[in-house]
Structures are given as structure tokens and as C-alpha cells.
Amino acid sequence: MSSVLKTCLLASNQIAVLRQLVRTVFVSQRTPLPGNTLCRFRHIECKNVRRLHASVHRKFTPRRALLYVPGDDERKLSKAASLDVDCVVMDCEDGVALSRKVAARETISKILNSGTAKFGRSECAVRVNPVISMVTHEDLTVMLSGPSLPQCVVLPKVDTPGDIQIFSSELKSALQGKNIQDKLNLIIQTESAIGLLNVQAICEQATEISKDSPFTLEGIIFGSDDFCADIGATRTEGAEELIYARQKIVVVAKAYGIQAIDMVHINFKDLESLRNQSLQGARMGFTGKQVIHPAQVPVVQEAFLPSREKLEWATQLIKAFEEHQKSDKGAFVFRGSMIDMPSLLQAKNIVELDKAVKESNSHM
Numbered sequence: 001m002s003s004v005l006k007t008c009l010l011a012s013n014q015i016a017v018l019r020q021l022v023r024t025v026f027v028s029q030r031t032p033l034p035g036n037t038l039c040r041f042r043h044i045e046c047k048n049v050r051r052l053h054a055s056v057h058r059k060f061t062p063r064r065a066l067l068y069v070p071g072d073d074e075r076k077l078s079k080a081a082s083l084d085v086d087c088v089v090m091d092c093e094d095g096v097a098l099s100r101k102v103a104a105r106e107t108i109s110k111i112l113n114s115g116t117a118k119f120g121r122s123e124c125a126v127r128v129n130p131v132i133s134m135v136t137h138e139d140l141t142v143m144l145s146g147p148s149l150p151q152c153v154v155l156p157k158v159d160t161p162g163d164i165q166i167f168s169s170e171l172k173s174a175l176q177g178k179n180i181q182d183k184l185n186l187i188i189q190t191e192s193a194i195g196l197l198n199v200q201a202i203c204e205q206a207t208e209i210s211k212d213s214p215f216t217l218e219g220i221i222f223g224s225d226d227f228c229a230d231i232g233a234t235r236t237e238g239a240e241e242l243i244y245a246r247q248k249i250v251v252v253a254k255a256y257g258i259q260a261i262d263m264v265h266i267n268f269k270d271l272e273s274l275r276n277q278s279l280q281g282a283r284m285g286f287t288g289k290q291v292i293h294p295a296q297v298p299v300v301q302e303a304f305l306p307s308r309e310k311l312e313w314a315t316q317l318i319k320a321f322e323e324h325q326k327s328d329k330g331a332f333v334f335r336g337s338m339i340d341m342p343s344l345l346q347a348k349n350i351v352e353l354d355k356a357v358k359e360s361n362s363h364m
Helices: 003-028 037-057 074-080 098-114 136-143 161-174 193-212 224-231 240-255 271-284 296-303 308-327 341-361
Strands: 065-070 087-091 123-127 152-155 184-190 215-222 259-262 288-291 332-334 337-339
Touching: 065 074, 065 296, 074 098, 087 098, 087 152, 098 136, 123 184, 136 161, 152 161, 152 215, 161 193, 184 193, 193 215, 193 224, 193 240, 215 240, 224 240, 240 259, 240 271, 259 271, 271 288, 271 296, 288 296, 308 332, 308 337, 308 341, 337 341
Parallel strands: 065 087, 065 288, 087 123, 123 152, 152 184, 184 215, 215 259, 259 288
Antiparallel strands: 332 337
């Protein structure tokens, strides 16, 4: 049985249990089951199976470190292109002064199309201004005007599903007449209280719209500083004030099979604190972290890479599971711990990340 089919069957089984539970509750209360209830569950089941199928088939692009570089600084952009970083984001938003937005767009377009910057294994991304700024269309029109396009677009300050609709329309307009072979990756940023409350609906909207749009939703970035300002929180070294928000980002991202990118560590000179925060983020389920200085890159990328011991554990667990499957039994014991499907999924994620990083490095 293929891994895709196994995943889809698992989702179907989970929803089948939920369907039966609802039926049982209604029967126990001697209440007629609404005629469209099971239809709703069938609709949910199909949506979840399609979502799981898409995430299984999506190629995993490592984004352990996502480095922002001011779009109006050609020297820094050329230098960043040679760094060993998973993702370079040429910034036209917060990293650029209002008076330099036009220069940033033109410089980014020049970098993309002049051939002077070789990004190597790094994913090439651009961050546009938010929909609410009313200049997103100008950003996209200029930066996507040439024959060479970025691989990814970062859309900041996404507060409502309507922001995704507007972005999709503006992206289509900017790409009109171009023969696009591959869809652009889209990473959204959650940076406000309302954005956090709406993040699930935003992901749902982006997933649906992407079927007929030139983008694929790839991840969520947590913008901690704007978020703290929005809710009136004080940033602390331990970031206790952000635990709920960070964990919600992870949960929603994983529910939609996309990546979760953690907050920036502002004090770029304190590499030990950066390492601790990165390891904490990795333990919480984040797949990567935003960085603002080249010195942060190796620390962050190492923190989000599985250790040799963890990789050995995952590899041997998968091997043991495959052997155990021949007995047609469920959970089994591996190195003193009971192993079931969630444990296997965790092991497969570890192996997949290691494989993706190695493949990315081979393209340098």
C-alpha cells in the first residue's frame, strides 16, 4: 500500500470515528440526526483527504533560516546570494524606508534579472508590502516584470481571508502574459491579534484560492514584534508572553501541511541566546526561524537540523515499523517505548528534513 493511500485512509478512519460519535450522541439523547449532518462530514472528509494528499506530494523545501536583506541595498543583496542560507528574502517592507520603496523594487528586479547574483542552493524570495499599504500591486508589477522570477513571495500583515483574495488578484495581474511553469511559493505573516484569530480561515482561503491561482501556500511566519505591539505585551527574554501565539501558529501550520517559521531574535550579537531560542522553537514544532544578520544563519540552521542521535533513532524506528507491519499488528515497543502512528510520523518528518537538507546542499 502506498504512503499516500495509507495517509488518506488514516484521515478517513479518524473522521469515520467522529461521524459515529456524533451519531451515538444524537441517539443517546433520542434526538433525530439532521439529514445533512453526514453530508457535512463527507465534505470535511474529502477536504482533509485532499489536503493530506497535497502535503504528501509537495516537495519539502528547507527553510531553517529565512534571512531578510534590505531590497534597496544592492551590495548586501549580492553578498546574501552567496551565503549558505536556506532562504534569502529580498525585502521591500519593514527593512526599507518609505522614501526608498521605489528604489527597492527596482533594485530587486535588477538583481533577479541581471544574473549578477547567484543564489545557489538558497531559495530566492521577495517580501512585498502588505495589502493594507495599497502598494502591493506596484511591488509585484515591478519585481515580477522580468523573465527571472523569485521562487517565493512573502506577504506580511495578513489579517483576514480577504487579504488573500486581493493578493491573488494582484499577483495574477502582475503575471499576466507570462508563461509560468511552476507556481510561486507563498508564505504569509501573522503579526496581529486579529491575524492570529483568523489564521485558520486565512489558510483555508489560501488553500482553496491556490487551486486557480499562480501560488502555492507554503508556510506561516510569526511576526512577534508587531504582535506584541498590537496586544500591548512586553517582550521578555524567555518570551513567555508569546507561548500561546507561537503554539497556535505551529498547530494551524501543521494542520494545513505547511511550514511554521518562528520569530526574529533581535539581539543578533547574543548567539547563545539565539541558539537557545532556536532549539526551543524546534521543540515547539517550528520548522525554521527568521534571521536578520548573516552571523545568525549557521546557529539557527544547526538548531533546526536533526541531531545524529535523533536521525539514527528515526531511521531505525522506521525500519522496525516496516518489519512489524508484516505481523499485521498495531502499536509495538521500540527501545522501551510504545510506538504508534504519530511516533512513526514524527520519525518520517525527521528523516525527510535531513534528506531535503542534504539534497539542497548538493545543489551548491
